[in-house]
Amino acid sequence: MLAGRVGDIQPFHVMEVQTAARALEAAGRTVVHMEIGEPDFPTPQPVIDAARAAIAGGDIYYTSALGLPALREAIAGHYADHYGIDVAPERVIVTAGSSAALLLVMALIVNRDERILLADPGYPCNRTFIRLLEGVPVGIPVGADTRYQLTAELIERHWTPMTRGVLIASPANPTGTTIERDEMQRIAASVAALGGRLIVDEIYLGLTYGAPPRSVLEFVDDAFVVSSFSKHFNMTGWRLGWMVAPAHHVRDLEKLAQNLYISPATPSQRAALGCFEPATLEIVEQRRAAFEARRDFLVPALRELGFGVPVMPTGGFFVYADCSRFTDDSDRFCRDVLEGAGVAFTPGMDFGVHRARQHVRFAYTIDQRKLEEGVRRLRDFLS
Numbered sequence: 001m002l003a004g005r006v007g008d009i010q011p012f013h014v015m016e017v018q019t020a021a022r023a024l025e026a027a028g029r030t031v032v033h034m035e036i037g038e039p040d041f042p043t044p045q046p047v048i049d050a051a052r053a054a055i056a057g058g059d060i061y062y063t064s065a066l067g068l069p070a071l072r073e074a075i076a077g078h079y080a081d082h083y084g085i086d087v088a089p090e091r092v093i094v095t096a097g098s099s100a101a102l103l104l105v106m107a108l109i110v111n112r113d114e115r116i117l118l119a120d121p122g123y124p125c126n127r128t129f130i131r132l133l134e135g136v137p138v139g140i141p142v143g144a145d146t147r148y149q150l151t152a153e154l155i156e157r158h159w160t161p162m163t164r165g166v167l168i169a170s171p172a173n174p175t176g177t178t179i180e181r182d183e184m185q186r187i188a189a190s191v192a193a194l195g196g197r198l199i200v201d202e203i204y205l206g207l208t209y210g211a212p213p214r215s216v217l218e219f220v221d222d223a224f225v226v227s228s229f230s231k232h233f234n235m236t237g238w239r240l241g242w243m244v245a246p247a248h249h250v251r252d253l254e255k256l257a258q259n260l261y262i263s264p265a266t267p268s269q270r271a272a273l274g275c276f277e278p279a280t281l282e283i284v285e286q287r288r289a290a291f292e293a294r295r296d297f298l299v300p301a302l303r304e305l306g307f308g309v310p311v312m313p314t315g316g317f318f319v320y321a322d323c324s325r326f327t328d329d330s331d332r333f334c335r336d337v338l339e340g341a342g343v344a345f346t347p348g349m350d351f352g353v354h355r356a357r358q359h360v361r362f363a364y365t366i367d368q369r370k371l372e373e374g375v376r377r378l379r380d381f382l383s
């Protein structure tokens with residue numbers, strides 16, 4: 001008999017869409033891939049060069065569980081240079097992807113049966129991290145009226161004596177929406193007044209369009225802020241992220257990291273030192289602009305086809321689209337479109353239960369030409 005938690009964990013439907021898409025390709029069909037949340041760009045060359053030099057130099061030994069001091073300093077320096085925020089390097093914890101940072105912070109704060117508030121729709125693994133720790137993830141339904149984000153008012157309304165904290169993401173997956181600065185301030189004030197913990201996932205902050213990105217670290221120093229090299233620096237497979245934690249929690253997080261995975265991968269950390277070189281920053285800025293151009297093409301095109309996109313996404317590389325004009329079963333719809341038109345995207349049920357059957361997520365992690373092909377195929381299929 002297995003532990004009860006295993007049965008509660010949902011598979012990633014997006015992976016199943018991808019498997020079905022690959023099977024079609026193996027049978028000779030072409031597929032336009034808009035399912036996976038992973039940039040199509042390769043890791044920037046200066047990062048690869050830094051990794052090569054580290055490996056050639058034999059530097060493969062464990063680091064501190066908190067990460068290489070030089071990298072912690074470089075990340076702190078990035079907050080200063082890029083966002084004008086003063087973050088002490090001692091508060092920066094390098095992690096095995098932001099996934100490990102999310103697990104560490106949940107392990108730090110969640111006891112059995114304690115509740116963490118999350119937006120529904122939201123990034124699915126967060127529910128799993130909380131469940132693994134015998135806590136209770138509480139998905140709060142959100143819609144276009146709040147830009148698909150939690151608000152201070154929603155948090156206050158759903159707070160109970162068993163609630164320990166709130167996890168928000170800005171920009172968010174799957175909706176690509178950002179929490180505006182005033183609302184973020186209200187949220188931080190509410191969570192503090194309720195005596196809870198605020199966790200902010202900023203892994204898409206470097207991929208923000210329109211108004212310049214603002215980190216919550218501008219105005220709070222007792223939040224747990226999670227970030228990553230995966231998306232902004234095109235380093236998904238290197239498995240490297242970080243967290244900025246309140247100073248007095250660093251020691252406990254260090255103990256957890258030491259026991260859970262000893263240290264983040266050393267070659268990846270050495271590679272990541274190349275992220276903050278001017279040449280890399282220029283490359284990732286060009287790619288950010290490319291993502292913005294793709295968004296500017298895709299959102300109007302989807303609207304024209306009849307999908308509902310009531311809030312313009314302002315970050316990441318996702319469009320969360322209402323498909324209720326075509327179906328009341330988005331899972332079936334995804335399978336039908338994949339089979340009938342060779343376009344792969346993700347059903348809403350990967351991200352929660354609230355109106356999941358009326359929504360799908362498109363990822364614009366393919367180039368403009370392929371996006372155009374995807375839209376053309378969708379148009380033919382839907383008409």
Ligand SMILES: Cc1ncc(COP(=O)(O)O)c(C=O)c1O
Nearest residue numbers: 037097098099123173228230241
């Ligand atoms: C909102 C969000 N947070 C965290 C992650 C985890 O990413 P990683 O562990 O690669 O940093 C993802 C990955 O898609 C995500 O979309």
